[in-house]
Amino acid sequence: MAPQGTPTVVVVGNGMVGYKFCEKLLAKSTAFNLVVFGEEPRVAYDRVHLSEYFGGKTADDLLMAPTQWYHDHGITLHLGDAVQEIDRSRRTVHARSGLVQPYDYLVLATGSSAFVPDVPGVEKKGVMVYRTIEDLDEIKAYAATARSGAVLGGGLLGLEAAKALLDLGVADAHVVEFAPRLMPRQIDTAGSAMLQTKLEALGLKIHLSKATSHIGGEGKIDSLHFGDGSILEVDMLVISAGIRPRDELAKLAGLEVGMRGGIVVNDEMRTSDSRIFAIGECALHSGMIYGLVAPGYDMAEVVVSQLLQGARAFTGYDMSSKLKLIGVDVASFGDPFIAEPHSRSIVFEDAHSGVYKRINISPDGKYLLGGVLIGDAEAYNMLLQTVNNKIALPPHPEDLILGARGGEAEAGAGVMSLPDEALVCSCEAVTKGMICNAVTDLGATSVDAMKKCNKAGTGCGGCIPMVKDLINGTLTAQGAYIKNVLCEHFDYSRQELIDLLHINNIRSYDAALDHFGTGDGCEVCKPAVASILSGLWNELIVKQNVIQDTNDRYLANIQKGGSYSVVPRMAGGEVSPQQLMAIGRIADKYNLYTKITGGQRIDMFGAHVSDLPNIWEELIAEGFESGHAYGKSLRTVKSCVGSTWCRFGLHDSVSFAIEIENRYKGIRSPHKLKSGVSGCVRECAEAQAKDFGVIATEKGWNLYVCGNGGAKPQHAQLLASDIDKETLIKYLDRFMMFYIKTADPLMRTATWLNKMDGGIAYLRNVIVNDSLGICADLEAELALLINNYHCEWKEVVENPELRKQFTHFVNAPKAKDPTMEFADMRGQKMSKAW
Amino acid sequence: METLTEVTWLPVCQAADIPADGGACALVEGEQVAIFNFARRGEWYATQNLCPHKQQMILARGMIGSTGEACEPKVACPYHKRTFSLLTGECLNADECSIQTYPIKVEDDVVYIGWA
Ligand code: SRM
Ligand SMILES: Cc1cc2nc3c(=O)[nH]c(=O)nc-3n(C[C@H](O)[C@H](O)[C@H](O)COP(=O)(O)OP(=O)(O)OC[C@H]3O[C@@H](n4cnc5c(N)ncnc54)[C@H](O)[C@@H]3O)c2cc1C
Ligand code: SF4
Ligand code: FES
Numbered sequence: 015m016a017p018q019g020t021p022t023v024v025v026v027g028n029g030m031v032g033y034k035f036c037e038k039l040l041a042k043s044t045a046f047n048l049v050v051f052g053e054e055p056r057v058a059y060d061r062v063h064l065s066e067y068f069g070g071k072t073a074d075d076l077l078m079a080p081t082q083w084y085h086d087h088g089i090t091l092h093l094g095d096a097v098q099e100i101d102r103s104r105r106t107v108h109a110r111s112g113l114v115q116p117y118d119y120l121v122l123a124t125g126s127s128a129f130v131p132d133v134p135g136v137e138k139k140g141v142m143v144y145r146t147i148e149d150l151d152e153i154k155a156y157a158a159t160a161r162s163g164a165v166l167g168g169g170l171l172g173l174e175a176a177k178a179l180l181d182l183g184v185a186d187a188h189v190v191e192f193a194p195r196l197m198p199r200q201i202d203t204a205g206s207a208m209l210q211t212k213l214e215a216l217g218l219k220i221h222l223s224k225a226t227s228h229i230g231g232e233g234k235i236d237s238l239h240f241g242d243g244s245i246l247e248v249d250m251l252v253i254s255a256g257i258r259p260r261d262e263l264a265k266l267a268g269l270e271v272g273m274r275g276g277i278v279v280n281d282e283m284r285t286s287d288s289r290i291f292a293i294g295e296c297a298l299h300s301g302m303i304y305g306l307v308a309p310g311y312d313m314a315e316v317v318v319s320q321l322l323q324g325a326r327a328f329t330g331y332d333m334s335s336k337l338k339l340i341g342v343d344v345a346s347f348g349d350p351f352i353a354e355p356h357s358r359s360i361v362f363e364d365a366h367s368g369v370y371k372r373i374n375i376s377p378d379g380k381y382l383l384g385g386v387l388i389g390d391a392e393a394y395n396m397l398l399q400t401v402n403n404k405i406a407l408p409p410h411p412e413d414l415i416l417g418a419r420g421g422e423a424e425a426g427a428g429v430m431s432l433p434d435e436a437l438v439c440s441c442e443a444v445t446k447g448m449i450c451n452a453v454t455d456l457g458a459t460s461v462d463a464m465k466k467c468n469k470a471g472t473g474c475g476g477c478i479p480m481v482k483d484l485i486n487g488t489l490t491a492q493g494a495y496i497k498n499v500l501c502e503h504f505d506y507s508r509q510e511l512i513d514l515l516h517i518n519n520i521r522s523y524d525a526a527l528d529h530f531g532t533g534d535g536c537e538v539c540k541p542a543v544a545s546i547l548s549g550l551w552n553e554l555i556v557k558q559n560v561i562q563d564t565n566d567r568y569l570a571n572i573q574k575g576g577s578y579s580v581v582p583r584m585a586g587g588e589v590s591p592q593q594l595m596a597i598g599r600i601a602d603k604y605n606l607y608t609k610i611t612g613g614q615r616i617d618m619f620g621a622h623v624s625d626l627p628n629i630w631e632e633l634i635a636e637g638f639e640s641g642h643a644y645g646k647s648l649r650t651v652k653s654c655v656g657s658t659w660c661r662f663g664l665h666d667s668v669s670f671a672i673e674i675e676n677r678y679k680g681i682r683s684p685h686k687l688k689s690g691v692s693g694c695v696r697e698c699a700e701a702q703a704k705d706f707g708v709i710a711t712e713k714g715w716n717l718y719v720c721g722n723g724g725a726k727p728q729h730a731q732l733l734a735s736d737i738d739k740e741t742l743i744k745y746l747d748r749f750m751m752f753y754i755k756t757a758d759p760l761m762r763t764a765t766w767l768n769k770m771d772g773g774i775a776y777l778r779n780v781i782v783n784d785s786l787g788i789c790a791d792l793e794a795e796l797a798l799l800i801n802n803y804h805c806e807w808k809e810v811v812e813n814p815e816l817r818k819q820f821t822h823f824v825n826a827p828k829a830k831d832p833t834m835e836f837a838d839m840r841g842q843k844m845s846k847a848w
Numbered sequence: 849m850e851t852l853t854e855v856t857w858l859p860v861c862q863a864a865d866i867p868a869d870g871g872a873c874a875l876v877e878g879e880q881v882a883i884f885n886f887a888r889r890g891e892w893y894a895t896q897n898l899c900p901h902k903q904q905m906i907l908a909r910g911m912i913g914s915t916g917e918a919c920e921p922k923v924a925c926p927y928h929k930r931t932f933s934l935l936t937g938e939c940l941n942a943d944e945c946s947i948q949t950y951p952i953k954v955e956d957d958v959v960y961i962g963w964a
Contacts, residue, residue: 502915524869524888534888536913537924537931560870564909564926572926576905824865824872824883833880833905848902 020047023321024107024117026097026263028052030061031294031310032123033078038311038318040087046321048089049115051107053096054146057081062307062474067150068178076147100267102287119289121317122264122277126257126295126305131166135229140250144175153252154182160249162186164238166226168196170335172254176218177341179252188219188246190238195222200335200346204363205386208370212342212389215368221246257305259296272298281327283316291317304331307473308440315443332402332440334384336394336476342368343391348384348401349374357383362415364389371415373397380406382414395438395480396429403436429480430487438480441473449481453488460485500759501538503531508684508759512546521551523561541566542759545646548682549754550795552802554809555645555682556816565644568820569806570626573619574845575834576822578626580606580618581643582633583679586653586671586691587614596636604629607842613650613688615641620843622830627817630807639805642680646760648687651675652700656693656710663693664710670739671699674708677743678750680806681799684757684766687750688723702730705763706746714738719749719777722764731767731774734782744793748781751792855951855962863957871923873897873908876961881950882908883959884934886921893934894950894961899925901944907932915940 023039023046025032036048052058059076067076074080084091092109099108106116128143130136140160142153157163163184165176168191179187189196195206196213210220224244229251230237238246259276270278270286276298283291283299293313295305304310309331319326334347350372353359357374364370369389375382382400387393397414399405408414432438434447452458452467461481464470471478499505504527506514511530520526523543527535540561548555559567570578582597597616601608604625606618621629630640643649653671657663671691678687690701691708700723701707707718713736721730734745757766770776779785810816821827836843860874860883868887873880880897897905910923912934921934930942937946951962 503913527888533919534886534912534914534921536915536922537911537929540911540913560867560911563911567909572906574902574904819867822873823875823880825861825874829875831880831905848904 020045021118022047022049022116023119023121024115025050025121025123026107027123027125027260027294027296028054028058028091028093029123029125029294030058030078030307031125031314032121033058034311035121035123035293035314035317036084036087036089037079038314039321042318043322044088048087049092049117050084050089051092051095051097051109051115053094054148055094056147057084057091057093059147061145064144064147064150065174065178067147068154068181073147097263100263100290102267102290105289117289119291119321122285122290122292122296123294123314124260124263124296126259126303128253129256129258130253131226131255133226133228135231135235136253138229138231138235139233140231140235141229141253142250143253144171144178153178153250156250157182157184160184162188162248163250163252164188164190164246164248165252165254166190166238167254167256168193168220168222169199169254169256170197173197173213175252175254176213177216180217184250185217186219186248187217188221188248189213190221190224190226190240190246192225193222196220197344197346200333201344201350201386201388202372204361205344205346205350205370205372205388208363208365208368208388209342209344211365212368216341257295257303259298259303261296264290264292264296272301276303279328281316281329282320283313283328284320291320293317299328300330302330304333306331306333306335311441311473312443332398334398334401336391336474343387343389345387345391345394346385347394347398348382350384350386352383360412360415362412373411373415375407375411379411382407382411385415387415395477399432399436399438399480403433405432429483430491438484439470439473439477441477442469442471444468444470446484449484450488453485454492458485459489500542501536503527503533503535503539504543506530508542508546509756511543512550512755515543515546516550521547521553523547523558535561537563538759545682545684545759548647549684549799552681552799554804554806556806556810556819559819566646568623568626569640569644569810570621571644574848575836576623576831577620577834577836577845578623579643580621580626580629580633581611581615581641582638583641583675584615584650585675585679586651586668588653588668588672589615593636593638596633596638600629600632600636603632605843607844614652615650617643620836620845622822622834624821624827624830626820627811631811634805634808634811640680640807642806645680645682646684646686647680647682648675648678648689650688652688652690652704654692654696654698656691660693662696664712665693665715667691667693667699667708667710670708670715674743674746677800678746680803681750681754681796683750683754685760685762687763703727704730706730706749708742711736715742717742717745720763720767720774722762724762726764728764728768733774733778745781747796748789748792749777751796752777752780752788755792755795855964857953857960858963860959860961863954863959866959869912871908871910871912873905874959874961877963880905880908881961882910882923883952883961884908884912884923886912886934889921891921892952892954892959893921893923894952895923895932895934895937896948898947899927899930899944900939900947901925901928901930901942907947 028050058078095109095111097107097109106114128145163179165172168189176189225241227241228239261271261277264277265271277292279292279297285292294310316326316328336345352374359374362371371387373385432446436446438446458464458467465472471481526543541563544561565571601618607620609617611617651671651674653668656667687705689706690699690704692699692701693710702718703721703723707730709716716735717733718730719733722728822831835846866872866885871884882895882897884893897907899906910925912923914921922931924931931940932947937949953960
C-alpha cells in the first residue's frame, strides 16, 4: 500500500501507450501510486508487430512486459475490467466490476477501435476487424476454411492485413479501396501505381474506386456489392477502413471531444479538465489524431514531465512511416506530396525492377523536404534524418536515391556525420548522441545491449540497421576491435587461435591450452579447438577423442536412449543394387531401423555402442566408408539425375556431384557443409539451398555459395557463372579454406556471409579476383587436408586400441547397457520416448 | 555436522582403461558409475552415470573441464549440455537435481570406488 499522501495516478487503457506511460513515469519517479485499468483480458502487447502473431509469435512473445513487471513495480492492475464512468467532481472512476477508484490525476489512454463503415451487412459472420489478438484468432480460424477473402481499405493497415490473408493460405485475396489509388494518405500517384504492380505480383487482386454498397450472404458473408453494380464473391472480409478514437468515456464525463471524434488536448496533453490527460490514439491534438505509436510515446513523455512539474510540451509529430511485412518496401517521409512551386521533385523510376523513388527538395536546392520510396526503402532512415535535421544536401541531391552508382557496397556511410541530437529511434526518443554515449560509456556494443541501455530499437524496429551502424561507427572511431572470444579458457577468437596454432605448429588440445589458454577447458573450447586442429592438419580425430563432441567421439550420432546411428557415404546419392543388399543384410543382422535421409542416403539407427565397430567392419568389407554424418564436415553432395538420363539435363550432374563429394569428404569445418549439383535450371538437387551449389548452364556451370536450409533458410548467392569444372573446383577449394579459417565456431556459411563486411561482392573479390593475395595459400592448405583424408571408421576397425573405446562398461566390455529400450513401429524398432 | 560412513573400497578397473581427461562407465554392484580421469590435474572423480535431465545413462561419455575462478571441475552431459560439479554433483547451469558422487582412489594402477 502506498504511503498516505502519495498522489494516485489512474491510467485507463493498458495498450501500448498506456504501458509506455507507466514505464516512463517509473523511470523518473516512484512518488506516485499507479493504478491501471485495461479492458482487454491480457496485459499490454505490441500491436505494431501484431501480424507476426500469424508468423509464429505467441501472445506472450508480443507482451510489452510480463504481468510480473507490474507487480514488481507496485502497479495495481485491473485487467478485463473497463472503466465505465468518470465522476469528475468526486475524482473517482467506476469500473464495470463495480470497483470505485479515486484519482488525483487521470490518464486516458483508451486508444482507438477499428472504424467500421455503415454498410448494410457488416454484422454478418465472416466480417472481421484487425486490431486485437482476439481479432487475429478469429481471422486465423476463419481463414482456415476460406478460399477467398477481401480487405476493405487499401491503406497502411489494410495492406498489412491483405498480406496476412495470403500468408494464412487464402489463395484468392483481394483489396478493395474507395480512393482511386492505394495508400492515398502516404504516397503519391506514381508511387501507388508501382506499389500496385508489385502487390499484384505477390498475388493480391486490387480493386480501386470501389464504393461498397452492401455485404451479401445469408447470415454469413458470400459477396461484396459495389455502387457500380459489380459484385465480388468472397468467403471472408477484414475491414480496415481507418480508426475511431475511443472517446466515449470522455464524452460521457463531459470532456471536450472533436467533431469527428478524439479527446481534445492542449500541448500539455491536458483535456478540458486539467487533472485529466489523454494520450495515444484517443487524443486529438490541433485537429490531428496520430495513428502511430511514436507520437503516442512522445505524448506519454509529456504527461510524465507535466506530473513532475516539467515543461515539456507536445508540438505535433512527423508522420513518416515505413511499411513492414508486406513483401514490398514502402516508405514515405517528411512531406511526400509537396510540389511546385514550394519544392522541386526528383523522381527515379525503374518499372522493370519495380522501384520508384521521389524526393522533394526546397526550391533553393538546399534541403530535403520529404519523399516516397517504393520497392527499395534502404535509404529511408538516412533520408528521414536528412529531413528532420535539416542537413544540407550534397551538390547532386539525386545521389541520395541513386546511391553511389556502379558500386555495390557503401552501406551505412554518413551516419556518423549526423548531429548528436538527431532522433534515431523515434519510438523511444533515442538520439544519435545517446547511442554513441552508450557505446563509449556503458560498453553497449551490440544491439541487444543497446536495447537494455536505452530501449533503442525496441519499438517498431525500423531504426535497428542505423543503430548497428552507429555502434560500429563509434567503435571504429575509438579504434576498438570487436572480437568474439571462444570461452572463459581462451581469450582469443576462433580466427586468432587458428593462426596461433598454425604458426606454432600446435597439434593437440593440451598444448593449445598450455600455450594460449587458462584453466582446464570445457565443453565449448574443446570441440572448437578440435575443429581448428582438424581444419589445420586433418589428423585422425579419434586419437584425441576426449575433446570431441559426443558424435565425433563415437563417430556416430547419438540418439535418445544412448544408441547410435550409422550412415555410410553414398556420394551423389548413387548406390548399386549390391550395396543396397549389403546394407539390408547388415541392418537386419544388427537389428537397425533404416530410413532414407533427406540427404539422399541411408541411415541405420539404434546401434549399440559396442556393435559400432562390428557393423562398420562389415560395411567397409562391402566397399563403404564413413559418411561423416556425425562431423562438422561435408555431409552430402545431393545430385539430380542429370544428362545421363534426364531429357533436360545439360551436363552429367551425378558424376560431378560424386567428384565433389569425394574431393571434400572428411574435411572438418566450423559447421557442417552441404552441397548439391543440378543438371539444369529446374534445380532438382536444390543446389541453391546449400552451402555451395552447382547448376549446369549451356556454357558450363554456375557456382552458388552460402545457402542454408534448416532453421533460417536462405538462398545461396551466385559467385561465378558459366565456368568450367577446373575453375569451379579451384574456386571451391579457396572458398572452403577461407570459410574454415575465418568463420566463428558453429557458424554456417550463410551466417558467415551475412556477417561479412561487403557481403558477396567482397567474397567474390577474395575468391575470384584474389584481392587479398591469399588464394595460392588457401589452395595449398586445402590440398594438404585432401591428402590427409582417411576413413575414420576404417582406422578404428583396424586398430584394437581404438576399438576398445567402443564399449558401454569398461569392466564388462561385452555387456550392453541394460537400460536401453526400444519400441515397435511399423515392423521396425524405434527409440523409447524420454 | 558431518557424518563419516565406513566405505568399502571396490576395485573396478585398470587406470589405463579410463582415457586421460575423459571418462568411462563401470558396472559397480549392479549400478552404473561414471569414472573420470582428470589427468590434467592428476585427479580422479566418480559420479552416477545417469543424467537427471532426461534420465539418460550417459554422463561417462561427457566432456570434462572446469569453470570459474576456483576452477571447479565439471562434466557436461552430451545430450543437452547440462553441467554438473564433479566435487559436489550440483547442477551448474540449470535446475536439474544433483547427481551422486562417489569416493574414488587409484592404487597400483587399479581404480577403486568407495561403496557405502
Ligand atoms: C537423418 C537426417 C533426417 C532424415 O532422416 O532425413 C537428419 C538428422 C539430423 N539432423 Fe539434419 N538431418 C538430415 C538432413 C537435414 C537437412 C536436409 C539436407 O541436408 O538436404 C537439413 C537442412 C539443410 C541444411 O542443413 O542447410 C538439416 C538441418 C539440420 C540442422 C539445422 C542446420 C541449420 O543450419 O539450421 C541441424 C542442427 C545442427 O546441425 O546444428 C541438424 C541436425 C541433425 C541431427 C544430427 C541432430 C543431432 O544432433 O542428433 C540429426 C541426427 C540424426 C541421426 O542420428 O543420424 N539438421 N538436416 C538427414 C540426414 C542427411 C544425411 O544424409 O546426412
Ligand atoms: C495491425 C496493426 C499494425 C500497426 N502497425 C503500426 C506501425 O507499423 N507503426 C506504428 O507506428 N503504428 C502501428 N499501428 C498503430 C499502433 O498500434 C497504435 O498507434 C498504438 O497501439 C496506439 O496505442 P494506444 O495505447 O493509444 O492504443 P491501444 O494500443 O489501442 O490501447 C488502448 C487500450 O485501451 C483499452 N481501453 C479502451 N477503453 C477502455 C476503458 N474504458 N477502460 C479500460 N481500458 C480501455 C483498449 O482495450 C486497449 O487495450 C498498428 C496497429 C495495428 C492494429
Ligand atoms: S528435423 Fe529435427 S527432429 Fe528431424 S532429424 Fe532434424 S534435428 Fe532431428
Ligand atoms: S539428458 Fe543430459 S542434459 Fe539432457
